[in-house]
Amino acid sequence: MKQLIYGLPVIALRGTTILPEMIVHFDVSRTRSIKAVEAAMLKEQKVFLVTQKDPENENPGLLDLYKIGTVAYIKQVVKLPKDVLRVLVEGVSRAELLRLERENPYLEGQVGIIEEEDIEDHNVKEAILRNIKESFHAYCMESGKVSKDLAAQIMKIDDAKHLVDQLCINLPMPYEDQQKLLGALTLYERYGILEGMLEDEIEILKFRREFQRKVKERIDKNQKEYILREQMKLIREELGEDNTSSDADVFQEKLQGLDAPEEIKEKIAKEIKRFKSLSNNNAESNVARDYIETLLDMPWRIHTDDNEDLKEAFQILEKDHYGLEKVKERIMEFLAVRNLTEKGKSPILCLVGPPGTGKTSIARSVARALNKKYVRICLGGVRDEAEIRGHRRTYIGAMPGRIAAALRQVGVNNPLMLLDEIDKTSSDYKGDVSAALLEVLDPEQNSHFNDHYIELPVDLSEVLFIATANDLQGISRPLLDRMEVIELSSYTENEKEHIAKEHLIPKQIKENGLEEKQLAIRPAALRKIINGYTKEAGVRNLERRIGQICRKTAREILEGDKQKVVVTTKNLEHYLGQERYTYQMANKQNEVGIVRGLAWTSAGGDTLQIEVNVMPGKGELVLTGQLGDVMKESARAGISYIRSVASDYGIKPEFFRENDIHIHIPEGAVPKDGPSAGITMATAMLSAITETPVKAEVAMTGEITLRGRVLPIGGLKEKLLAAKYAKIKTVLVPKENKADIKEMSEEITDGLEIHLVDNMGEVLSQALSR
Missing domain, CATH: 3.30.230.10 (Ribosomal Protein S5; domain 2)
Structure with a gap:
């Protein structure tokens, strides 16, 4: 392979590669490129065209250009507005840029013309000719980018080199691929690159065609379903039954995004299919609609992540409640076990104590400490077993039981569920509520709790149950055996004083629209409120008395009499009246x-x-x-x-x-x-x-x-x-x-x-x- 050295003007092309035998026009706007065209026109009208590696580079040097380019003959130059030249060139031969002689006012370099040696073996040339025609034919069958006339002309070529060069020129491809073909200095190299490009393109086109076919089939199917659905909708509108179909579509969409076991999804899908077949005037339609909505709203697998930070949980419990050490200790033990085992059994705690000792509020604090959703179920006076297990759907007005309804309300399957006043349930001819609670509160059974309305197993094993009661005597023995009893006894005077200072007074000041600086209750006055105006184990009445003081304070401040109220033992009667309770003191004599x-x-x-x-x-x-x-x-x-x-x-x-x-x-x-x-x-x-x-x-x-x-x-x-x-x-x-x-x-x-x-x-x- 010989080289002839020439000195020629050089034009750096951006995003374009020109091959030998290619006739093409391009625009030049850079000053150096315009000067190179002018210099070429003054000589033999020959110019060296080479592609620059980075199209964004405005002043490329030798290292910024590809090594192999094309010597071209300028056939025509047309001036366009804004100092732009449109140049028509014809590629002559491959050449190698050896060095740049100058860079200003235009690029000029020494280029070596590459003379290609032909393949002498006729069989090799014939094999290349046949293979490339076969690949080109397959490409034309898959792609519609090559016209029939051009394809016919190319298929008539019998010379392998000419055929390869024509394909390099006429096939649509990015300039990077054209540069690879330009850099292939022998026929065999060009053939290998071109054959690989054609095979890759054929595979891509096959995949696109298959992909488009599948997409079209899906679109056709959806279009068919849409048309049928619209026809059904029109028929139902004529019959006055247009709501059922739309509801069924909404249910179907919700079912697609429902996170639930497969057997539950199959059950819901079956109910939706049955719902579609019911007319809107059918009385059973509303029953089916309510049932499907309930199943779709249940949190089958939705849960929140528990707080694993023991220190943070303990700080929350300490902040919210004074005392109650046993409760706090048991909750911290549960959290520690949960962190070690990743899924410890949720304890079923029963807080027993007099009214006002903080049983309900400690449950809310535990939920906040564990980062659990909180839901409360009041069982006081409940006497119907169906309130717990749900009503069977055969009854008019059937609904799920309170446990399932609470899960649906809170939206997760691992909340903290407070069973309030569990000792005040009762029984009658409709069943025993305590007996119905046995399955709910049994850790060995509640993973498959059976609600009569839902008719599907509901997992309660992740629920943290806390029950409250005033007296253990009101709880049946079997139910009590399933719970861990923690007794909350009466508060001492000192505990009541701390609770009032840290919780009750700030809370009542806020609820009554006051600021902390507007009301102060002296310690002696607070102790007198505790002993003389309340007589209780808890602090509920104490909070009421503090609220009474706050209301009178708000009135005095708004009436303009005072800016701040200080409650002492001397003026306490003004706010609370006469003392209400006195203790029978020890007898003075035997x-x-x-x-x-x-x-x-x-x-x-x-x-x-x-x-x-x-x-x-x-x-x-x-x-x-x-x-x-x-x-x-x-x-x-x-x-x-x-x-x-x-x-x-x-x-x-x-x-x-x-x-x-x-x-x-x-x-x-x-x-x-x-x-x-x-x-x-x-x-x-x-x-x-x-x-x-x-x-x-x-x-x-x-x-x-x-x-x-x-x-x-x-x-x-x-x-x-x-x-x-x-x-x-x-x-x-x-x-x-x-x-x-x-x-x-x-x-x-x-x-x-x-x-x-x-x-x-x-x-x-x-x-x-x-």
């Missing part, structure tokens, strides 16, 4: 037949002053003060014990035949019941019979047996708090309640002298003044 007992009520603890009188009569036992059956039985057990030990205290046998014993417990209008007043009534009766005074500073609680044993009782924390409020110093408690005392904080037991008693002998030795 008395016969009067003993202070300790009682638990739904509003916390209280003290009961039991009075006993002995009078001549027929040996009757008189009980007054609205005593319940259990308390009456405790009184009879007490008198039986006293009669069994009468000789030890010098009581004559005929005493019980000749005298009546009257037991009275104020307040007479308040019902009272429970066994824990047993030792108190026995002590009062023995004191009255033997005329022995009872120590004024002693209070007691405990159940009595016929043999004088003292049995344990409940509600001890509330009872000890009541003793503290009444300024009682000594408390007698059953020995078996020792563990309960150890769990109490010093704030409760401080200032109390607690004696653990095992039998009535120990009680009497501590209580009677001899």
Whole structure:
């Protein structure tokens, strides 16, 4: 392959490659290119055309140009507006740019003309000719870019080199591919590149054709369905049934995006198909529509991610609630296990305690701490089993049960679900609500909870259930066995004070439109509100009293009398009126037949002053003060014990035949019941019979047996708090309640002298003044 060296003007082309034998025109606008054209026209009209690598480069040098270009003959130059030349050239031969002699005012370089050597082997040339024609024919069949006349002319060419060059010139291809063909200096190289390009293009065209066919089929199918659907729509409109079809289409779209198990999707698809076949006037159409909407709205697999940050969760619980350590500890344990196992079993907690102790609000805080959606179901007064399990769809007005409805409402399958007032459910001829809750609250069964309306298994295993109750006695034993009970006992005065300062006062100030600087309640005044204006285990009434102060403060500020209100013990009556509650303080002196007992009520603890009188009569036992059956039985057990030990205290046998014993417990209008007043009534009766005074500073609680044993009782924390409020110093408690005392904080037991008693002998030795 020989080279002849020439010095020629050079024109750098942008986005264009010109091959030998190609006749083409192009525009030049750059100054150096125009000067190169002018220099070529003054000589032999020859110019070297070479493509630049970066089309955006305005001043290319030697390294910015491809090495191989084309020597061309300028056939025509036309001047266009804005200093643009349109040049018509004919490619002559391949050439190599050796170096640039000058770059200004135009490019001029030394180029070497490449003379191509022909292939001497006739068989090779024939093979190239046949292969390239076959590929070109296949390309023409797949593509419509080559005209029939041009294709016929090319197919008539019998020279392999000429055929390859003509295809290089006439086939539509990007300039990068043309540059590759220009850089192929032998026929065999050009053939290899061209054959590869044709094969690739044929495959691409086949794929496009197949793709277009599939798209067309789909469009045709959709078009057919659209036409049929429009025809059905028109028919239904004529019949007045146009809504059913549109509803079915909406249901079908929702089903496509529904994240649910396949069996549930199949069930919904079947119901939609059935719904389509129903006319709009059919009564069953509305039932089917409601059922499909319910199934589509259920969160079958939609869930939220739990908060895995233990520190953050604990901070939220601490911020929202003061105290309640057991609840917080159990929630943190659950979160720790969930983080380690990735899916720990959700506990089913039952918060038991008096009203106002924060059972419902702690559930909301737990939901916020765990980043769970919160939904509340109130079970108070629910007596129909269908409220839990749902109604069967055969009934008119059927609807899903409260559990399924709550999941549909909240939109996720792992919320925190609060079952409020679970102890206030009841049963009648329609079923037992507690029995229906057994499946809901059983971790081994609730992964396939069966709602009668939905008729598909609903997974409740991801739900965190928290139940609340005021009294465990109202919960059935099997249901209680499925829950983890956490007792929320009464708040102490100190706890109420902290809760008021940190939560209740700021909340009421905000709710009543005040600013923090406009109201201040002194600590002494707050303690007086707690002791004198509320009598409860929780803080609900305390919040009401604080709200009352805030409302009066708002009025005073708006009327212009004051800019800030400071509540003290002196002006507290102005805002809340006279004190409403007073505690029965410890007796100032020892008395016969009067003993202070300790009682638990739904509003916390209280003290009961039991009075006993002995009078001549027929040996009757008189009980007054609205005593319940259990308390009456405790009184009879007490008198039986006293009669069994009468000789030890010098009581004559005929005493019980000749005298009546009257037991009275104020307040007479308040019902009272429970066994824990047993030792108190026995002590009062023995004191009255033997005329022995009872120590004024002693209070007691405990159940009595016929043999004088003292049995344990409940509600001890509330009872000890009541003793503290009444300024009682000594408390007698059953020995078996020792563990309960150890769990109490010093704030409760401080200032109390607690004696653990095992039998009535120990009680009497501590209580009677001899």
